[in-house]
Amino acid sequence: METGLIHLHSSLRWIVLILMVVAIVKGFSGRNKNVSFDGTRKIALFAMISLHIQLLIGLALYFMRGWAGKWGTEGMMADKIMRFFTMEHMLMMIIAIALATIGYSGAKKMSDSMKQHKRIFVFYLISLIIILASIPWPFRGLGVDNWI
Numbered sequence: 001m002e003t004g005l006i007h008l009h010s011s012l013r014w015i016v017l018i019l020m021v022v023a024i025v026k027g028f029s030g031r032n033k034n035v036s037f038d039g040t041r042k043i044a045l046f047a048m049i050s051l052h053i054q055l056l057i058g059l060a061l062y063f064m065r066g067w068a069g070k071w072g073t074e075g076m077m078a079d080k081i082m083r084f085f086t087m088e089h090m091l092m093m094i095i096a097i098a099l100a101t102i103g104y105s106g107a108k109k110m111s112d113s114m115k116q117h118k119r120i121f122v123f124y125l126i127s128l129i130i131i132l133a134s135i136p137w138p139f140r141g142l143g144v145d146n147w148i
């Protein structure tokens, strides 16, 4: 069960990254043109759903794998891997997911399609930068050596 969830969480990162990039590109290209927001809204929605699935799987792993119980324990901050999974990864990803969610719900309420595109572009770009910086990529030496 745990292994399956880790695998799912790990491979879903690519779906998240692809959907985020497409939403950002669509937001960027529509920010100065009077084009319909509908296509961008759908991609941004799928990106947000994939982020929320990551959040649910991540939270399950956080408790199942015992990271939650390590919060505040002695040596947590000194151990790079423990600090990353107990605190950094979880907090930064929650901030990134919240940003994309706020960006999407704000854009939905707007009526000017250029402003809607711009909002998706800005919020999703910031969110993606945080996500990229918070993924335990194999080259970061965090005990994760697989790309999928």
Ligand code: HEM
Residues within 6 Å of the ligand: 006, 007, 009, 010, 012, 013, 016, 051, 054, 055, 057, 058, 059, 061, 062, 063, 065, 067, 085, 089, 090, 093, 094, 131, 135, 136, 144, 146, 148
């Ligand atoms: C866009 C959001 C996220 C992405 C792209 C992402 C990506 C990843 C990746 C690639 C791994 C390494 C998996 C492996 O060992 O192969 C991982 C591990 C982990 N993630 Fe996330 N994550 C996200 C959000 C979250 C959130 C919000 C939480 C917690 C609330 C979370 C909790 C965890 C935990 C606990 C592990 C370590 C599992 C273990 O014990 O090995 N993740 N994540």
